[in-house]
Amino acid sequence: MSLGHAVLAALLSGEASGYDLAKSFQASVANFWVATPQQLYREVDRLEAAALISGRLVEQRGRPNKRVFTLTSAGRAHLVDFLGTPSRPTSIKDDLLVKVQALDLAPESVEHDLRAHLARSEAKLEQYAALRRWLLRDQDEQDYLLTAEEIGPYLTLLRGWSFERENIAWVTRCLAVLQARADQLPG
Amino acid sequence: MSLGHAVLAALLSGEASGYDLAKSFQASVANFWVATPQQLYREVDRLEAAALISGRLVEQRGRPNKRVFTLTSAGRAHLVDFLGTPSRPTSIKDDLLVKVQALDLAPESVEHDLRAHLARSEAKLEQYAALRRWLLRDQDEQDYLLTAEEIGPYLTLLRGWSFERENIAWVTRCLAVLQARADQLPG
């Protein structure tokens, strides 16, 4: 239940509704796990059935009611257990990597995609910058890392950040190589 | 059929058996997609049924017979199509990131995992270095990128390489932060 663990970890920083979770697990925002709303609604039902989280109905005026979830102590214990088990190896699934692997078939098509990816990575980097400012408030990073109560979210943010930075560098390099090969035309 | 595309891309560089594919999609080796043997055997069956690859039986003495697969022209066409469609966003699923997100619950447990990850990344970096030497033979990188017929595999290798490099840097940083927080003991 990997998604389950990710949800529990997200709830560590405070209660959230399925909708809230859906927003923060969105591909354009998430810094540590990606999932669709449907997956998350299903997952919170499961976690609630397993008593790892508990939901309460919040009635709202002017907008739909919502169910807000909190970690139970069983949920916390489950997370602690999880922290103690060996991790399974990272899985990255990236269409763009597959395309670059097959790039020699039709370099121009991939070029287009590389540019799109570049734009996405840059947007994500900005998202991360905003999240960073929000977490740090006005504090200095060093200070924050030494004194904050919760540093997990900041550390995962750093990983996401460097991932996107490297994406940009790599895509830029790929584009340059393609350009250079095109320039010396019929090679 | 993302895995399917990955298999087709792998077969671009030459025929392979299910077993060969299984070896190169192994977590410790793969530079652009990870999959288990079972997934791959299933996938080649599907791709063969769809006539995107074709298999032929190679009888061997002293070891089990094998089925070796080649891209068909339909398979190639399919790949070219795929190159022309927009990519879905990258999905990274990394237990370690979830653990770091929840790190504040039990920092010492995660520390252990961070170290294990470090070792894995270093091993992978060495794998990549070996693959790099094999691809380059004695050529200079610049030369290779300008003159080689196939550069896709090298470019994906570069991405895997930088991913592991950044992993190491990030894990090292996380460990340093944890150390610093432990040092100034009761905060």
Added chain:
DNA sequence: CACACCTACTCACTTTGTTGAATAGGACAG
């Protein structure tokens, strides 16, 4: 000469992930 590992693959089952649609009131822009 026993044991473990390597090649090569198959079957069965479970868990995740994907897609599409339905519902429904309020906010906001032109």
Added chain:
DNA sequence: CTGTCCTATTCAACAAAGTGAGTAGGTGTG
């Protein structure tokens, strides 16, 4: 005052991915 977006969720069906166990002969190690 119309249309689109936002909140907030549910249901159903399906496709893809992941897990675990099993088979079987050959090779190499101590």
